[in-house]
Amino acid sequence: MTTHLPHGFGVTAETLAPTELDIQVLSAQLGRKVRDVAEIPARCVCGNPLxxxxxxRLSNGTPFPTVFYLAHPVITAAASRLEAEGAMYAMTDEIAADEAMAEAYRAAHxxxxxxxxxxxxxxxxxEVPEIEGISAGGMPTRVKCLHAVLGHTLSVGRGINPYGDRTLDMISxxxxxxxxxCDPAWRADAVTEA
Structure with missing residues (x-):
């Protein structure tokens, strides 16, 4: 049986807080200036944010239900490939047909x-009442975004979100x-700009 990790891949309690370098690397990964980052719940073996x-609720007042935002472009592209192949449809069909899987996905939600x-x-x-009871990725009744379920698994560890775990296996x-x-330029550019 898989156990819940206290934090995601490559993260300890000490490395959850984003540094200025993390913000610069995230901005390079996403190709835009990032804002409102509260934590880095998953890191590459090199230390870069995943x-x-x-x-x-964002600083501009907008409700934001997708708390775990997949940032690494290699992982994002891999999840996008699976989405283009329609992997979410088979997963959603499985939720409807397999009560044990449906229950596991409700627990992930x-x-x-x-x-x-x-x-x-x-x-x-x-409080953010606008998004009360709403998670991400279609949970708990369907899988509509592999980026969201994979971001969840990377953030909390295996054994929590069955479709995030499966997506992680599928992108191997x-x-x-x-x-x-990681692109070494993410850190080199960030250090140069600082």
Missing amino acids: VAATAP ENYLAERERIRVATNTG EWWTPEVCH
Whole structure:
């Protein structure tokens, strides 16, 4: 049986807080200036961010249900390939046909909501009633975004989100947690700009 990790891949309690370098690397990964990053819940073996966690209400007041935002372009591209192949449809069909899998996915939804609430409290964000009960990726009744379920698995570890775990297995041809696929320019450019 898989156990829940206290934090995602490559993360300890000490490395959850984003540094200025993390923000610069995330901006390079995403090709735009990032904002409102509360935590780095998953890191590459080299230390670069894989996932950014955002408070459930952005600084401009917008509700933001997708707390775990997949940032690494290699992982994002791999999830996009699977989405283009329609992997979500088979997963959604499985939820309808397999009660044990449906229950596991409902539990993943509850975990997502609990993690978002933890981050809301940690960031001193007020209540966000607009997104109450809404998680991400189609949870708990369908799989509509592999980026969201994979970001969840990378952030909380295996054994929580069955479809995030499966997506992680399915992208192993392009990315695995044991091998760095980062562009050295992300850090070099960030250091040069600082």
